[in-house]
Amino acid sequence: MRDLFEAEEGAQMSLQPGAVLLRGFATVAAPQLLGDLGAVLAVSPWRHLVTPGGFRMSVAMTNCGTLGWLSDRRGYRYDPIDPDTGRPWPALPASFRELAATAAAQAGFQGFEPDACLVNRYDPGARLSLHQDRDERDFRQPIVSVSLGLPAVFLFGGIERAEKALRVPLVHGDVVVWGGPARLSHHGILPLKDGEHPLTGHCRVNLTFRKAG
Ligand code: SIN
Ligand code: FE2
DSSP, rough: OHHHHHHTTEEEEEEEEEEEEEEETTTTTTHHHHHHHHHHHHHSOBBBOBBSSSSSSSSEEEEEEOOOOEETEEEEEEEEETTTTTTEEEOOOHHHHHHHHHOOOOOOTTOOSSSSSEEEEEEETHHHHHHOOOOOOOTTEEEEEEESSSSSEEEEOOOTTTTTEEEEEEEETEEEEEGGTTTTTEEEEEOOOOOOOTBSSOOOEEEEEEOOO
16 A cells, blocks of 8 residues: 555556546646636635535635536535626636546546536645535546645545545645546545645645536
């Protein structure tokens, strides 16, 4: 297990049938991705969503693409309009689309064309509890998750929430792709440890690409 997770840039590691870690796949593109994220944030800034149960999420979020993921007292859903601006979410930057498609293809999912990118910002202490991504229409489409900035521990479990989750250390530039038999696997992020990254400062940024509509 140690060898698996200490593998260097370019290594490809299976986490589960249908789930793969592409170590460092986004390292070269990262400065461009973060620059393009700045333009997205100028239109649709960070915000802390509220869960249907009324709790403020510790992760700050925004979206780009034709659909954005939302949570509020009414539930979880995708919406073409940013409720904070009353306008459509900013378009997916070309750098985002290209990275998502090439990572998916590398993992065996050809022709991935995401219409939604959920952007998560984890400040020290922020976490995401175990959940399934099930608000999308077509579960044959994979999920592509890009890690930028501070490292984090990714939990990757089973279809059943109670199944023991693998603890996967993720660093800047890592990409995880899951689909097929792993599409509905539970996953989450342990509370972020403080630190400083030259490109993001005191936070981790995660881009999650999906074909939602
Ligand atoms: C998510 O499940 O939406 C994000 C996971 C992550 O931040 O790596
Ligand atoms: Fe998720």
